[in-house]
Amino acid sequence: MNQQQQNLFRFLVALGDDSVVLSHRLSEWCSNGPYLEEDIALGNVALDYIGRARMFYQYACEVEGKGRTEDDIAYFRNEREYTNLLIHELPINDFAFTMVRQFFVDVFYCEYLKQLMNSSDETIAAIAAKAVKESRYHLKRSEPWIRQLAEGTDESLRRIKDALLELENFVGELFLMSDWEQSLVEQGIAVDRAKLQKDWDAYVQKFLGESNVHFPDSQLQIRGGREGIHTEHLGHMLSEMQYIQRTMPGLQW
Amino acid sequence: MSQEHLAVYEVFVRSARGLDHKHVGSLHAESPEHALMYARDCYIRRSEGVSIWVVESKNITASQEEDTENFVDPMDDKPYRHATHYVLPDSVNNM
């Protein structure tokens, strides 16, 4: 791979990692939802993200050209090699936390993927076109949830505020650009995340403001995901997720 | 015992353009908008529909079984409403 291909590969794996990690978290809600309908609905969101992860990984493998598969990428890298943004890996905590995180990433992905549809790379543009529809639906779900919980009971409001407090440290990383991603932007392949931040802040502040909930902004950044510097949580997730492949590698399942 | 928090909605799905909406079941939701979303996630996971109606169950007025005698039966003595009631010469086909 030349430098450009390496950057592209890195980019695709990163986006795949974001999706695979979030899908894993969402799948943990299965049989744990507040009621059956919501359990099923969360399952659909998780499935959308698994689908996304697979598309990004498959294309990454194609770009790499070494005959690796999506499962080689997902199951045979350790936490220092995973490059997802940290917000995706945080434990599901309670339902408020899960929905606030979802709302944050939904608002982000709706815009990010819309722009990524203009990627000069046709495969990426096609994945984005499929994924943006999913995210628009996710947002249509997460917004009324935030509204209801913020304006529901004292307890639900408190939980929303707790979630915001924890997540405001992590959400800024969504807008962080690195040199290699910047060079992909210049080639028309990737999207400049940093440019989405102002609108994201404004949108989220306005939406939460309508429920009288204050959100400062996404400036405070805990960073490290793209360099493989994670929270303590990812290692546990991967040891669970990769357990079969790691104990019996190289087999068909 | 836990309280009933959500309302019951009946779900109707149009399986393809050009067909009627058909009742498929019910679900619990907090608002009509949510009912519609849950209907999407619960009842058309396999693309079984192109359009959905939801209506809160309590808003449906249904005919009652005990009324059948007066409500439905009087309809069955009007055979002249049906095409087969009329006898036409064989030479007239396809009418």
Next chain:
Amino acid sequence: MQSVDSAAEQAEFDRKIAEEQKIEPTDWMPDDYRKNLIRQMSQHAHSEVIGMQPEGNWITRAPTLRRKAVLLAKVQDEAGHGLYLYSATETLGISRSELIDALQTGKAKYASIFNYPTLSWADVGAIGWLVDGAAIVNQISLQRTSYGPYSRAMIRICKEESFHQRQGYEIMYALAKGTPEQKQMAQDAMNRFWWPSLMMFGPHDSESAHSGRSMKWKIKRQSNDDLRQKFIDQTVPQIEVLGLEMPDPEIKWNEERGHYDSGEINWEEFYQVINGSGPCNHQRIKHHKAAHDNGEWVREAVRAYRAKQNQKAAESAA
């Protein structure tokens, strides 16, 4: 003494049953018919919902991304089937919270197979193949049940269920054709789930408490033993294709009967698990209760929000 009216209603009900007409929610029906349906349908619904747990136990450990997506979709389907069945049961005039309460307090039962643990990835295959396979045999028969909403729910469920069994068998096939270690996993899983799968059809016809009446009312359409035999007959050749050893040494083709003979089920174990002393009974209900209790504040918030919205609407209308 029966009044003239109720005697006429009974006769009308009997006529519908005899003529293979469906009974619909607004129809008059005998109390016992209603009670029997609520018992059977809610038991069925609870089984789907509790059944999410043993398989859900492997979602986060599925060995490939495809398997993970399939398993999640499958367990999600179980939730969906639970929903269809709760929804059908609610047409009998009982609320979902009453049904859930009955489950959590042990008044209502669910399929005892889900009180066995899933110990290896192969168990996910065995459940899809054997447990869903047994369920399908039962459910196909129930598509013809006399209660309309139940019958329609079953038709819907049967359509979705065949994917479940096929994905399970695909897992077993991959393992059976894999390394000796994988094959051993498959054999072990099948051995553990074989007998509980046979138990899913319930006690022998001669011992079944509710069978007679349910058959008379056409709630059930085929007897426990007939359905069990059907399942054995269709499954034995599938075991042969996998190349696994029979889980029951007494399985043998009987030319005269045109069926496979098999060994006797350990009924002591059956009743023990049904009566609450299976390996996972407590765990399953505890899990269900915990999820339900953890969701209480969410449902509470939803209700409060709804009340506030209604109040706002009323104020702006005034």
